[in-house]
Amino acid sequence: MYKKILLKLSGEALSGEGKKGFDTNFSNYLVSELKKVYDLNVKIGIVIGAGNVFRGKELELEGFKTKMADQLGMLGTVMNSIYLKHFLDKNGFKSIVFSNTVNLPSVMPFKYDLVDFYFEQEYIVIFAGGTSNPLFTTDTAAALRAVEMDAEILIKATKVNGIYNKDPKEFPDSYKIDKISFSDAISQDIKVMDTEAFSICQRNKLPIIIINFFDKGSLLKAVKGEEIGTLVYPED
Numbered sequence: 001m002y003k004k005i006l007l008k009l010s011g012e013a014l015s016g017e018g019k020k021g022f023d024t025n026f027s028n029y030l031v032s033e034l035k036k037v038y039d040l041n042v043k044i045g046i047v048i049g050a051g052n053v054f055r056g057k058e059l060e061l062e063g064f065k066t067k068m069a070d071q072l073g074m075l076g077t078v079m080n081s082i083y084l085k086h087f088l089d090k091n092g093f094k095s096i097v098f099s100n101t102v103n104l105p106s107v108m109p110f111k112y113d114l115v116d117f118y119f120e121q122e123y124i125v126i127f128a129g130g131t132s133n134p135l136f137t138t139d140t141a142a143a144l145r146a147v148e149m150d151a152e153i154l155i156k157a158t159k160v161n162g163i164y165n166k167d168p169k170e171f172p173d174s175y176k177i178d179k180i181s182f183s184d185a186i187s188q189d190i191k192v193m194d195t196e197a198f199s200i201c202q203r204n205k206l207p208i209i210i211i212n213f214f215d216k217g218s219l220l221k222a223v224k225g226e227e228i229g230t231l232v233y234p235e236d
């Protein structure tokens with residue numbers, strides 16, 4: 001069983017797939033899935049995206065400059081992180097949001113010593129604001145924070161139940177791959193995660209598991225090391 005994880009959640013975990021905004025049914029589902037893992041004393045770091053609010057690419061279609069659009073995306077991750085903290089605290093978890101992107105009363109400046117301290121105090125630690133730089137995504141932020149917090153695994157909880165030979169949403173004849181090395185994932189240009197994120201994890205020998213967030217129990221199975229989703233593994 002993994003004892004320290006970084007969970008990357010799509011912003012759509014708070015709205016439902018393909019939807020915008022916030023739906024409390026999904027927040028309640030997220031809390032119940034997290035509780036199964038939290039109760040096993042697993043230290044949980046979370047990076048949440050902003051697909052339910054703003055994605056830079058969507059705003060570019062409306063004429064925004066990328067560097068401006070991405071700032072709205074990063075702020076969207078802060079909104080989601082504070083929203084998530086509210087739900088976690090309301091349900092009896094201890095949680096804290098860290099970010100250097102904003103200066104707000106419920107967000108702590110990101111400092112390694114504080115992160116370690118709050119993990120020791122059994123807080124769920126939420127890293128908000130992405131990497132603080134435009135031109136990146138929260139997958140890359142998740143890879144960075146996972147390495148920085150010394151996570152044993154990065155779990156990407158998304159809308160597909162793993163990596164396929166081609167995008168399963170577009171190609172009904174695609175097939176799932178249970179395990180793939182970082183070199184193969186990068187050379188085959190697998191789109192489920194950014195190459196930057198794969199590359200950071202590869203260099204730091206940090207494995208990734210891709211699971212479908214909307215499959216009940218999948219997070220717990222991944223944490224317990226059961227066969228689920230797709231494992232992306234570092235080469236020796």
Ligand SMILES: Nc1ncnc2c1ncn2[C@@H]1O[C@H](COP(=O)(O)OP(=O)(O)O)[C@@H](O)[C@H]1O
Binds near residue numbers: 011049159
């Ligand atoms: N080879 C592939 N295997 C699995 N999913 C893929 C692949 N290529 C593209 N995808 C797409 O990647 C999407 C997940 O990426 P993304 O939308 O960035 O997730 P998130 O919002 O969770 O960060 C899936 O919904 C899937 O349609």
Ligand SMILES: O=c1ccn([C@@H]2O[C@H](COP(=O)(O)OP(=O)(O)O)[C@@H](O)[C@H]2O)c(=O)[nH]1
Binds near residue numbers: 070137
């Ligand atoms: O380091 C970062 C992380 C995120 N973003 C912006 O924030 C948006 C939301 O993040 P993401 O698309 O990863 O959200 P998700 O798809 O996971 O919900 C991105 O589209 C980018 O516009 C950014 O500019 N820099």
